Amino acid sequence: MDACDSEVKRKAMIQIENVSKYYGKKPSLQGVTLKIEKGEVFGVLGPNGAGKSTLLSILSTISKPAAGRVEINGLDLKKQAKLVREQIGYVPQDVALWEHLTVKDNLIFWSKFSKQRVSKEELYELCRTVRLEEKWNEKVSSLSGGMKRKLNIAAALIHNPDILLMDEPTVGIDIQSKLEINQYIRDLACHGKTIVYSTHDMSEILSLCNRIGVLKSGVLQFSGTIAEAREMVKRKGFLPNSDEKLIYFLLQSERAEKPLP
Amino acid sequence: MVNLSITYFKIREILRHPLSLLLIFFVPLGLTLIVGHMVEKGQKQLEIPIAIIDEDHSDFSRLLVDRISSQAKLHLYKVSGENAERMLLKNDVDSVFVIKKGFQKRLLTGQREEIIDVWTSPSSIAEGIVREVIASETARLTSDVKAADWVVKVFKNLDIHIDQSKTWNAAYHYTDSQWEPEPLMTIQYDQLYLEESGEDRKELGDSPYLRLWTFFTMLSCFLTSDWIIREKGVLFLRIQSTYHGLVSYLLQSTGALFLFHSFQTMLAFYIFGKINIIQMRPELLMLMIVYPFVCMALSVWSASFTKQIGSYYIVSFLFVIIIGILGGSFFPVQEFSSTLLKLSMFFPQNLLLSNDQVKIHTPLFVSGAIVLWMLAIRRLREKR
Numbered sequence: 001m002d003a004c005d006s007e008v009k010r011k012a013m014i015q016i017e018n019v020s021k022y023y024g025k026k027p028s029l030q031g032v033t034l035k036i037e038k039g040e041v042f043g044v045l046g047p048n049g050a051g052k053s054t055l056l057s058i059l060s061t062i063s064k065p066a067a068g069r070v071e072i073n074g075l076d077l078k079k080q081a082k083l084v085r086e087q088i089g090y091v092p093q094d095v096a097l098w099e100h101l102t103v104k105d106n107l108i109f110w111s112k113f114s115k116q117r118v119s120k121e122e123l124y125e126l127c128r129t130v131r132l133e134e135k136w137n138e139k140v141s142s143l144s145g146g147m148k149r150k151l152n153i154a155a156a157l158i159h160n161p162d163i164l165l166m167d168e169p170t171v172g173i174d175i176q177s178k179l180e181i182n183q184y185i186r187d188l189a190c191h192g193k194t195i196v197y198s199t200h201d202m203s204e205i206l207s208l209c210n211r212i213g214v215l216k217s218g219v220l221q222f223s224g225t226i227a228e229a230r231e232m233v234k235r236k237g238f239l240p241n242s243d244e245k246l247i248y249f250l251l252q253s254e255r256a257e258k259p260l261p
Numbered sequence: 262m263v264n265l266s267i268t269y270f271k272i273r274e275i276l277r278h279p280l281s282l283l284l285i286f287f288v289p290l291g292l293t294l295i296v297g298h299m300v301e302k303g304q305k306q307l308e309i310p311i312a313i314i315d316e317d318h319s320d321f322s323r324l325l326v327d328r329i330s331s332q333a334k335l336h337l338y339k340v341s342g343e344n345a346e347r348m349l350l351k352n353d354v355d356s357v358f359v360i361k362k363g364f365q366k367r368l369l370t371g372q373r374e375e376i377i378d379v380w381t382s383p384s385s386i387a388e389g390i391v392r393e394v395i396a397s398e399t400a401r402l403t404s405d406v407k408a409a410d411w412v413v414k415v416f417k418n419l420d421i422h423i424d425q426s427k428t429w430n431a432a433y434h435y436t437d438s439q440w441e442p443e444p445l446m447t448i449q450y451d452q453l454y455l456e457e458s459g460e461d462r463k464e465l466g467d468s469p470y471l472r473l474w475t476f477f478t479m480l481s482c483f484l485t486s487d488w489i490i491r492e493k494g495v496l497f498l499r500i501q502s503t504y505h506g507l508v509s510y511l512l513q514s515t516g517a518l519f520l521f522h523s524f525q526t527m528l529a530f531y532i533f534g535k536i537n538i539i540q541m542r543p544e545l546l547m548l549m550i551v552y553p554f555v556c557m558a559l560s561v562w563s564a565s566f567t568k569q570i571g572s573y574y575i576v577s578f579l580f581v582i583i584i585g586i587l588g589g590s591f592f593p594v595q596e597f598s599s600t601l602l603k604l605s606m607f608f609p610q611n612l613l614l615s616n617d618q619v620k621i622h623t624p625l626f627v628s629g630a631i632v633l634w635m636l637a638i639r640r641l642r643e644k645r
Contacts, residue, residue, distance in 0.1 A: 060502040082504060090502035094495040101274075112266040113503035113510070159504070 011038040012071075013163055013194040014059065019068030021054050021218075028054040029218045032068070036196060036211075038162075041189045043209030044198040047251060050215040052198040053093065056167045059196060060090040073162060086115055089156030091166040095148045096155070099141040103132055103151060106140055107158060114159035123158065130154045130184065146177025153181065163194045170204065182208055202244050214250045222250050267510055271517035284484050285521045289477040290529050296477075297470040304469075308336040309387040312345040312357040319365035321402055326360070328398045335391065349382050356381045356388040358395055371410075373403055401440050408436035470538045474529055475552065475610045476581065476590035478522070482556035483577040485518055489564035490573045493641055501642065511638055515561060522553035548612045551623055555609040558630035558637070559584075565637040589614045 014036040021029040029051045036042045044052045057063045058070060061081045070077035072084045097106050104120075107127060111118040127133050130150040135143060140151065153169055166185075170178045185208060189195055199205060205212060206226065213223040222229060226243060233240060233249055240246040275281045313329065315322045330337045338345075338354060345357040357380040364376050377395060381388045412432035416423045501507045526549045534541035563580065567573040585591055587601070588608030595602040595615065605611055612626060 057498075062498060062501045082506070085502060085504045085506070088502065090499055092495050092499050096495045096499040098492075098496070100278075109267075109270055110503075112264075112270055113500060113505045115504045155499075165502075 012036070013038045013040075013073050014042075014196070015069075015071040016055075016059075017069045017071075019055075019058065019065045019070060021051075021058060021063065021066050027218045029058070029065070029215075032215075032218075032220045034213060034220065034223055036194060038194050039189055039192050040211060041185065041195045041197055041209045043205040043212040044196060044215060045200075045205060045212055045247065045251065046215035049217075051218040052215055053167055054218075055215065056090070056165050056196065056198055059163075060088055060165050061085055062090075086159065087161055088163045088165055089159070089161035091153050091156045091164065091169045093167040093169075093171065095152045097140045097148060097151060100139065102137050102139050103127060103135050103143070104137060106151065107155065110155040111158045116159055118158055126154050126157060127151075131180070144177075146173040146180075149173050149177060150181060150184075153184070157188075162192070163196070164188060166195060166197045168199055169197075170199070170201070178204075202247050205247065206243050212247075214247075216251065264505065264509075265513065267505065267513040268517045271514050272520065275517065275521055281485065281521075284481055285518075286525050286528070288481040288484065289474060289525055290532070292477045293470055293474040293529070294532070297468070297473050300469040300473070308334055309391060310336045310338065310354045311391050312338040312340050312348050312354040314340060314342050314345050314357065314359045316362045317360050317364035321365040321368055322360045325364075325395075325398055325402065328401075329395060332394055335394065345380070349380055352382065352384055356385045356391055358391070368399075368402055368406055371403075371407065373399065401437070405433050405436045409433035468538045470533060471613060472590050472592075472610075474533070475588065475613060476585040478526070478529075478553055479556045479559075479584065479590075479609070480578070480581045481525075482522060482553055483560040483563070483581055484574075485522075486515075486557065486560035486564045487570060487573060488514070489561060489641070490567055490570045493565075497641060507642055508638055511561075511641065515557060515634075519554060519557055522557065523550050526550050526553055545613075548623065551627060552609055552612050555612070555626050555630040558633040559609070562633040562637040565640040584608055585610075 012035050014034070016032055016034040019029055019032045020027065032051075032055065044055060046052050054063070058065050058077070059072070061077060061084055064078065073087050075084050075087065077084050098109065101109065104123070104127075107123040108120070111123060124133065124136065127136055130153065132143075132147060132150055132154070135147060140148060143151065149169060153164075153166070156164060156166075164185075170181050173181075182204060185195060185197070189210075197204075197208060211223065211225050212229070214221040222232065224232075226246070229246055229250060230240070230243075233246055238249055240249055275285070311329075313326055315326055326337070326339060329335060338348065340348065342359070345354070345359075348354045349357050359378040359380070361376055361378060367373075367376050377399065379388065379392060409429045409432040413423075413425050413429050416425075416428060497507055497510075500510050527546070530539070530541065530546045530549055533539045539545060560577070563577065564573060567576060587594060587604060588610030589595060589605055590610055593614075595605045605615065609626060612623060
């Protein structure tokens with residue numbers, strides 16, 4: 001995953017400063033501060049209700065933070081939401097496709113939502129990239145779960161965004177499709193896309209992400225690389241014998257220390 | 262420049278799906294014509310069943326039976342006494358009329374009392390009306406006889422020799438002809454009514470067609486808004502993160518649907534005009550186009566509250582029926598009480614089915630619809 005590190009220039013694509021969000025009186029995010037760089041695959045970890053989806057919905061301009069500031073590629077998320085939307089591609093937790101339409105029509109329809117015109121040839125090329133070209137004229141309802149997930153990701157890439165926000169994009173699919181999607185995500189990162197990836201799957205985190213952020217009850221417990229996490233845990237006197245156990249420890253522990261910038 | 266590519270795509274999608282076209286065109290237009298025709302036919306076929314027993318078997322009694330048989334709103338059974346009683350008990354007939362023996366003889370001697378008996382049951386409802394019809398026919402016979410008798414008497418008093426039988430018959434037939442096509446001095450109730458407000462009433466839903474059209478159009482608007490329920494979960498979520506965003510999508514999608522509903526309305530206007538249900542006036546067409554706009558606002562607003570597609574269909578159907586009843590889609594409910602008259606003002610059917618005295622101004626309905634649209638969009642953006 002670090003093979004393409006040198007190819008991309010490091011630049012802060014996402015800057016989150018002290019962001020909070022409440023649903024009613026219940027806090028969903030509390031004072032989250034985070035910086036994600038260009039070409040990075042940033043894994044967002046946390047148990048159910050930790051605030052992962054809330055963080056992604058804020059980054060994708062779907063909901064607004066109650067407090068704090070978010071900058072996406074130098075654009076203020078609150079003031080320049082429309083411009084921000086051209087920079088991001090959002091892959092929701094569930095498949096967001098029109099089941100009664102064909103693969104082709106789904107991609108065409110999603111292309112209508114972007115500012116730029118995307119040709120049918122470009123859409124076919126995108127379809128080919130996710131290996132769905134044979135299903136081009138088939139209805140989405142006839143596709144397998146894995147294929148739908150791939151198309152779900154392709155739909156977010158139609159306007160060639162710099163940032164991809166993925167909310168558990170491989171949940172509930174077979175291992176083969178999951179591996180294909182993971183490889184595709186790695187390729188995207190190598191081509192300079194910044195990816196924020198929310199998942200429960202520890203193996204995905206370990207194989208995909210350059211850095212991780214651990215959320216618990218809306219609070220960012222830790223952010224940094226796996227190596228940094230290992231160092232921090234070691235300082236606390238815990239010596240995990242595997243990365244899975246390390247992440248498990250991070251998820252269980254209270255706020256470890258001040259999150260790394 | 263406004264990007265309408267979503268609208269074009271939606272229009273193409275609607276055109277490609279027969280079910281959508283069926284809901285937009287057949288439900289309001291086809292069902293209105295079919296059900297309207299059935300209602301109209303049913304109204305024409307509404308006849309009161311009565312039984313008649315002819316105990317006299319005379320020329321006059323046969324003539325009376327024939328004339329009653331030819332009455333449009335009566336269905337006559339000529340039966341024996343036993344059968345008549347059974348039919349009355351089984352409610353097969355509303356009432357039974359017995360032309361008693363000596364009917365002709367008594368009429369000829371100028372006696373009109375107790376010449377016809379009436380049998381009724383507790384469930385007889387139209388006996389009074391039928392009695393009037395029979396009394397009228399009996400009066401016709403009596404007056405014919407009286408007039409003929411009087412003419413013969415006049416000639417006799419003047420000492421003029423005539424063939425009494427021929428004169429009597431001539432006078433009888435002349436008097437009888439005065440009842441055709443209708444009795445002399447008949448008050449022209451219908452004519453006076455139409456002269457006062459004939460043109461307007463044609464548009465106020467006297468015909469069942471326009472009333473039914475308001476119901477089926479509203480139903481069609483609700484049924485074709487079900488896509489909101491289907492898409493408002495994850496699709497709306499993703500759309501909100503796109504450049505054009507959810508508001509644009511909602512406006513363009515509903516705009517595309519409104520185009521089809523407007524086209525259906527224009528088609529209905531043309532067909533109703535051609536079969537003389539309405540007067541083809543531009544103001545009426547405008548009101549007819551405003552109607553689906555208001556209905557769509559109601560349906561989108563209602564869809565913004567509903568989560569399950571099944572409950573949306575049930576609630577919509579009940580909602581449309583209640584609004585249909587109170588708004589006057591099925592019958593002129595405003596004629597029942599002043600409260601209902603006032604209440605009906607606030608329903609969209611008021612745009613088409615009421616006269617000017619009880620009409621809320623069209624701009625108010627349009628403004629209300631726009632407010633509903635805005636509330637629905639706001640709710641759909643916020644509630645995910």
